Amino acid sequence: MSASPGFAPATPPEPDEAEPDEAESGNAQSGNAQSHPPATIFPAYDPSNDQQPDSASGRNELDPIPLPDVALNGRIRRRRKELRRRRRKRISRGALVLAVVAVVSALMAGLAAPVGRLVGRGALSRDALSRDALSRDAGSGDAGSREGARTGVAQGAPPPAPTVAPVLVAYQDASGRASSLTVLVPAAGGKGGTLVLVPPGTMAEVVSLGLEPVRQSLELGGPTRLRATVENLLGAPLGGVVAVDDAGLAGLLAPVGPFPVTVPERVERVSPNGRVEVLYEAGAGTLAPAGAGRFLSVKGRESDLARLARHQAFWEAWLTRLGAQPAAVPTRSTELSAAIAALASGPVQTRLLPVEAFGTAGDGGELYKVRSDELSRLVADVFPTSTGQGLAGRPRVQVLNGTGALEVADTVRAKLGAGFDVRLTGNAANFEYERTEIVFYDRDQEAVADRLRQALGVGALVLSRRPLDVVDVTVIVGKDFRP
Numbered sequence: 001m002s003a004s005p006g007f008a009p010a011t012p013p014e015p016d017e018a019e020p021d022e023a024e025s026g027n028a029q030s031g032n033a034q035s036h037p038p039a040t041i042f043p044a045y046d047p048s049n050d051q052q053p054d055s056a057s058g059r060n061e062l063d064p065i066p067l068p069d070v071a072l073n074g075r076i077r078r079r080r081k082e083l084r085r086r087r088r089k090r091i092s093r094g095a096l097v098l099a100v101v102a103v104v105s106a107l108m109a110g111l112a113a114p115v116g117r118l119v120g121r122g123a124l125s126r127d128a129l130s131r132d133a134l135s136r137d138a139g140s141g142d143a144g145s146r147e148g149a150r151t152g153v154a155q156g157a158p159p160p161a162p163t164v165a166p167v168l169v170a171y172q173d174a175s176g177r178a179s180s181l182t183v184l185v186p187a188a189g190g191k192g193g194t195l196v197l198v199p200p201g202t203m204a205e206v207v208s209l210g211l212e213p214v215r216q217s218l219e220l221g222g223p224t225r226l227r228a229t230v231e232n233l234l235g236a237p238l239g240g241v242v243a244v245d246d247a248g249l250a251g252l253l254a255p256v257g258p259f260p261v262t263v264p265e266r267v268e269r270v271s272p273n274g275r276v277e278v279l280y281e282a283g284a285g286t287l288a289p290a291g292a293g294r295f296l297s298v299k300g301r302e303s304d305l306a307r308l309a310r311h312q313a314f315w316e317a318w319l320t321r322l323g324a325q326p327a328a329v330p331t332r333s334t335e336l337s338a339a340i341a342a343l344a345s346g347p348v349q350t351r352l353l354p355v356e357a358f359g360t361a362g363d364g365g366e367l368y369k370v371r372s373d374e375l376s377r378l379v380a381d382v383f384p385t386s387t388g389q390g391l392a393g394r395p396r397v398q399v400l401n402g403t404g405a406l407e408v409a410d411t412v413r414a415k416l417g418a419g420f421d422v423r424l425t426g427n428a429a430n431f432e433y434e435r436t437e438i439v440f441y442d443r444d445q446e447a448v449a450d451r452l453r454q455a456l457g458v459g460a461l462v463l464s465r466r467p468l469d470v471v472d473v474t475v476i477v478g479k480d481f482r483p
Contacts, residue, residue, distance in 0.1 A: 006291015165239025173297035192346025240335035246293035253289035255328035398424035402433030433478035
């Protein structure tokens with residue numbers, strides 16, 4: 001029998017015992033896990049490195065170059081004046097041609113009018129009567145037709161369905177760790193959608209904490225920081241984050257009661273006495289709401305990625321049941337209710353965040369790095385309101401705190417939104433920056449830096465002569481920045 005409460009297999013499995021040497025092998029495997037702390041990847045921009053002038057000119061060749069707004073010089077003014085003169089000349093010629101065409105058209109209409117009165121008088125009168133009748137019957141409907149033509153929406157056509165925002169559902173096990181991270185992405189039409197499974201060990205830039213597993217953002221900063229981390233990772237906005245524990249998950253599932261779930265593979269673990277214990281047998285079974293948390297969190301001898309196959313089975317089974325029982329859609333929050341109702345009402349596909357394993361954390365959890373190109377394609381395909389196309393299509397930004405105020409990087413990232421990829425956060429060389437500086441490292445990135453300045457509402461553009469390839473723009477936050 002299954003050792004997991006809250007789950008009943010459809011067919012009782014036969015007992016399965018492992019040979020002692022097999023159990024010992026399993027123990028040896030689990031004991032050899034090595035801890036590989038994440039390496040520091042990106043250097044921070046430090047303007048103090050450029051402060052030693054050479055002896056000849058008194059200025060270092062690598063000094064940053066401020067780019068203030070300057071008045072136009074005489075050559076630029078003359079050039080613009082000449083362009084305006086040419087534009088006025090072209091407009092005058094165009095007006096003359098239009099006048100000639102208008103005169104010719106009037107003459108042609110005058111010649112054709114007698115013929116029109118003789119040939120089509122009756123038809124014209126009927127057309128006029130029809131238009132008058134339509135105007136009397138429709139009333140304000142005529143105005144609606146004109147408005148529909150102006151906006152490109154056909155009269156009488158139903159309005160487009162509003163887009164339902166994606167929602168991230170995070171389940172925390174009994175130890176407080178995030179064991180399941182699932183983004184519910186409704187389709188653009190509001191029927192069906194996509195489940196995006198995020199491995200909790202995926203490495204991402206957690207604002208103010210550095211490069212950490214995604215699960216750390218929930219454990220150390222709660223739903224708000226988790227939302228910021230996942231939005232920054234995906235380049236797509238989320239409508240909300242819902243974090244649940246065992247009791248909260250059971251509460252979401254309670255309206256449907258026990259429901260059928262197919263376990264993709266047998267889940268086993270080795271007990272302290274060396275025997276192999278079967279937690280879940282592969283095949284069809286029934287999951288009770290109270291046992292759902294254990295079903296998602298227990299790992300056994302699987303990898304984290306293999307465990308996500310069980311998460312997929314859980315979500316698809318629950319949504320199928322909700323499709324048959326719409327009244328059982330949970331009402332915990334408006335965003336969650338809308339997203340679940342949309343997915344339960346149409347076809348659902350499941351996508352795994354594209355990652356590859358590269359080590360283990362100090363606590364034994366598996367770590368993964370994102371495959372950037374594949375993530376960009378996934379975001380473009382799945383998220384209807386994506387702005388950044390994953391990692392590959394967004395400007396890479398470093399945010400340095402030059403004021404010493406708390407949570408500055410979080411506020412800057414929130415203002416920038418999902419259109420920028422905040423890769424690095426940290427402190428500036430000092431906390432005495434009166435004015436925010438937006439540093440870029442290539443002339444081609446000046447437009448990006450200016451767009452970032454507009455998003456923040458403050459900042460002076462600075463071109464650095466010290467090349468930096470890991471980010472496109474560095475924001476050194478000064479005391480002029482306001483949330």
